[in-house]
Amino acid sequence: MDNLIIKPSYVTLFNCIGAACEDSCCSDWTITFDKKSYKNTIKNPQLAAIAKIAFVEIKTDADRWAQIKLNPQGTCPFVNEHKLCNIHAKAGEKALSDTCRTYPRTHNIFGGTKYESLSLSCPEVARLVLFNQDAFQFDVNTSGIKRQSSPSPLWLEKTYEYSLDLLINLGLDWQQALMAIGFLIKVSDQVRQDELPISEIDKRFQQLKLFAESKLITEQYQKIPYTPQPQMRAFLSVHDQLCKSHSRSLRPRFTSLNEAIALLCNEQNDYQIDALNNAWDEYAMPALVNHPDLFDRYILYSIYHNHFPFIDTQQPWVAFRLLVLDCFMVRCYLSAVAYKNKGLSESDIVMCFQIYHVVRQHQVKFSEGINETLQECGIDSIPAAMSLLKTAN
Template sequence: MKHSLVRPQFVTHFNCIGSECEDSCCYGWNIHIDKQSYKKTLAHKELKELAQTALKKVKKSEGVWAQAVLNENGACGFLDDNNLCQIHAKAGESLLSNTCKTYPRMAHMRGNDRYESLSLSCPEAARNVLFRPDPFLFEQREFHHDKRLKSAPLWAEKAYDYSIQLLLKPGQPLELGLTAIGILMKTTDRVANQELKSSAIDDMFQQLVILSENGQLKQHFDGFNQDTDIHQMNAFTSIQLWLNTNKVRRGRSRFELINKAICALADDKKNISMASINQAWQDVALPALVGHEALFSRYLLYYFYHMQFPQVDALTPSEAFRVMLTDLFMLRCYLAVMAAYHQGLSEHDIIMCFQVYHTNRQHKANYSQYVTGILKQSKFDDLAAILTLLA
């Protein structure tokens, strides 16, 4: 069967920078070895002796037949004194395990087509998405596979396409684009529940374009109650505390830099307030981000594409929207505290904030479900409330 393979430029231009990486994937997490790679490594004349101690057989599945043994510094046992992979150096890429060959590359199927992406838990991937020129130019070529997969429902395809159009509407501030997307998701909920026909999504999109052009969308956003510091703080501290629980070993020192910056904003009584984080955002982070005006638009385009928004996990479209805004809110908080700590933001700081958050996010099982629970507890379970996270 002929289908399409879609690859954005941020994937095409990705190259592992090896020992120069700020947070190498050869440190601090379980590196799974498939059965074929395990056997070939043990049979390789230059690697078999090292493999006896650097690999541990676990036999969980064909894909997780063994795992790399980490040394006392958390490094994969196959790294040499220059932090370079000896498997790659002595046997070539073909002998690498599937994990090492592919990470941070990822792919998902949508409507029988294959869409390639990168995980932001890799610093170089984050750099490609956030800072490289033209990351969202797409190449498309023929792709063959025999699987028959269920296509995305029409409501999801429409919601995806219209969300991107609303986000990128020329001259429209980001917060208004997100307001429009949130309203669109409420209609999408009803279509997904078969309460309305899919044409209702088309009609709502057209209405939102008109509301944006006549200024009513801005009035709608400005009318929300902005006095939400207590609720914002509850959401931030609950999520950050959970991310601090059973932290992954990889990138822990970078995560602790975030924690250190948060604590540095504490008052004399060691209390941290959302007012101080918001003040840091306004006074230090925003001026430091001049010249990076497209930062969050790029991130959201990546998010829509990578997460297959609004079909995220088992969430409703509106729940997926609220989780997305929470991710945006947490990243804004990270950038704010790091800006206050360093009295500015370098490209390295920005990449670290995005990469550290996504490293910890992706290693938390049921993250989306946990966040939706926190949002309900913090009274961010409707559109008017969740949009105040953008204040």
């Protein structure tokens, strides 16, 4: 039987907008060249002069043979005065390194099935995922490859499918859908550790459907208390790590976000979570009235893109907690920008999601660091995780 390729429409619809991009991947990124692309570039008579100053050989392996030395402005030397790539212009797309040719395209393979996706660290991808009405139409095709593959764990596949169902089909607000997914994750983790049979995942899913229909999940979410101190600690620590890790933290785009956050500091220049949460209720939510499914789309993207709850540690609880944290951080950024601008444009929304994911999707150490932060903040249960999303009692 042929293996499958699953592709959402946002992958098909994507086209690089080149010079029009507000945060080009040709600047402030680590750009590596494989050996073949490197050799071809330095031998190309139209590119050789630039290549002499553009490359630093690292020879880690054949896929990471050289690295671009960015100019003083933080831009790739091959970018021309029109903000377009000279390699692409003079030698064609096939001459690009694998890094430049594929970004922001990415994929996962589970049980022989290839799940194609795009990285939200690209502004144009964020725009498609968050706003294009056709973004989540899925095509399933055979790959033409009959290669034998190890099956994906059944607990993972069931949890992935049921998480999508809980988000999309039960009519829950996104926060309540996340909490339902958390209840599912708790059982999945026990199944993963052979503490419960696989049938318990099916049973829990059916229970959660009944709980949703009877409004019990809504009631349970409403009972979770507002706890500003853990929120404050989590936001301070994660945002600090983001600032230190972000390759563009001194560029105007990131600086504008920091300036928005600074407006909500107190007289001692301390961040105020109450002020951020008030800004969400007063400015951000009214501005998002035309985008009521914004976080539903983001969570749908995250579940599909990461094949949730897959994570390298194989601990579904960790994947769930990070997903909640992602929603919390983006919500805080949206709140700050909405307060500063007294509203939110589509560009503002794209910026908040995209800036965060430049680090979140590309730096493993950042994800490890924020997971440690959540543990230190006492975010070690479903109610504690969900309390990050409460903005008032």
